[in-house]
Amino acid sequence: MVRIARVAVRTTQRQTRRVDLSTFHRVPLGTWPTPLDTCPRLSAALGATVLVKRDDVGGVGLGGSKLRKLEFTLAAALAAGADTIITFGGVQTNHGRLTAAACARLGLRCELVLTRSVPRSGFAYDRSGNVALDRLFGARLHLCDTDEEADYTAGALATATSVTLPVGGSSGLGVLGYVAAAQELTEQLDDRVVDRIVCAAGSGGTAAGLALGTETPITAVSVSPGSARKIDRAARLAAKELDVDPPKLDHVSVDESALGEGYGVPTDEVWSALRLFARTEGIVLDLVYTGKAAAALVSGIRPGETVVFMHTGGVPANFAYAPELVAEAAR
Template sequence: MTRPLDLSRFARAALGTWPTPLEDCRRLSEALGGPRILVKRDDVNGLGVGGNKLRKLEFLLGAALAGGVDTVITFGGLQTNHGRQTAAACARLGLRCELVLTRAVPRTGEAYERSGNVALDLLYGAAVHICDDDASTEATYRRIVDEAAAAGRRTVTFPVGGSDGLGVLGYLAAAVELRDQLAGLAVDRIFCAAGSCGTVAGLALGVALLDWPVVVEAVAVSPPAADKPAQIRRLVDESAALLEVPRPALDHVRVTGRAVGPGYGVPTAETWAAIRLFARTEGITLDPVYTGKAGAALVDAVRGGETGAAETVVFLHTGGLPGLFGYGPELFDAVAP
């Protein structure tokens, strides 16, 4: 491994089971009439029901532990995957976890508010603070920080999705892992959901530093898609600065808004169709917020001819299974005969 990809100088908490599987999904490929589709299973990485945030948390929590932190504060929507994985990781490491969750998705009801990730947050022992808007979120956060200081606790705050320059290193490591697993097999595209953009930024940086000729297809899951390139650029630059390497060109990254739909956390008919397709051809479970939309973008790109039948594609499965149950009634309608 070359010096820019040597991450040993960064503190890292051992949380996941690596490498995650890379599966050749032949029935899915056949159903779409090509291309060859490989699924990188970051949904099964060993802690807190799995998902992409765990790779980021290894670096974020490694630094926190090195700094003597005992309390972690982070943010997200009510059904945040990042919050659930942070809660599980804190339970593993013996840290206090404070989750400040905002009602960012226009959904209510028993399933959305009392199952899925919310229930798991509580199961893993997190303190869950539910806020109605940004002002309430800010006030709640300030109160938690003040109370922790008064109690003599040392806090660290992680951004939404764990997406900052340090967290991005998790998917730089994943790019190296994936390249090694492919063992010389040429890949044309990597499809990945883009929300807070830390995962895509890590892949983009890794691909650039590896000089790997592959396109990273960043599928926006929240509007506006036009803002995603700047988010990715900022995160890549932050990580490049940490690594002390030049900021790379990002010509290999393409952002698409083809699957955003009405908004974040609002699945479309195409989202549910992709969820059914992956499930009924490969037994792989997507979610309605992230991977379902990324899957819908992949299906659309193939059926529209943008991704050719002769290509080889990696679909990065970033997890999100628990959130599926937050959409219980809609899920049932989508899969019922």
């Protein structure tokens, strides 16, 4: 594990920071609070107490963590008079799917600039999963081969009334969605003490927001290279929005043990984790984010500890991995 950032910050007795988000524009997209599931069969299998925060359920577009970010970023876009949202991601981006769904709800045009960043192709990956839903929600898709081509395409699409969101929605405003989630989780835990929170780390916004909202130790499981840098950057952007000093994240650890061959490439341990969660609790993980976070959880859990596992969604992308999904599900 690689520890990032630097100092401790003052906390409340309940391990949460007091952050006032009431001054920010926010549009309702999710169903909050999302459930915090006690998982007795999963916990028994792992020899520890595992609670699953179900950010995969509730809200538009089949739900998912990105809705928390979009509540802030799209509210700001509407306040600025935008009529079009442009954003980026891989071909099977969850952020793209939920941006498309939220834009449909809010009457905004959605332009998705998608980069072929995963070494996969074929009908299932190129047409099914999130791609099919993107089109169902009315988004326009622009497929690119490189990041440079994606930047050029987004620039060509931009107008005076468009707003461009970064990959994963992890702008300073977007990160505030997971500051709110940390506060929500603290309320749900009440007086229960947890040893750590485990989440997937892609663009860094989820881990950064949680880190700004709680002093509970966080294990951020890398799904792509450079997680420490991305989390630090996202947290600094959020601190600027909040007009506070740059954050110091001594309670965040980055775990790269489940990265495998890279973003979007599931390992045997990921498939095993999917089967474990499904067959003990009926909870479906995704192959890109929560599957890798769960693989790291399973391999690194300590006997008797209490962990909150953040289920950030992404299940529709699983169908892009047929026929592997069919074969692995039957094992």
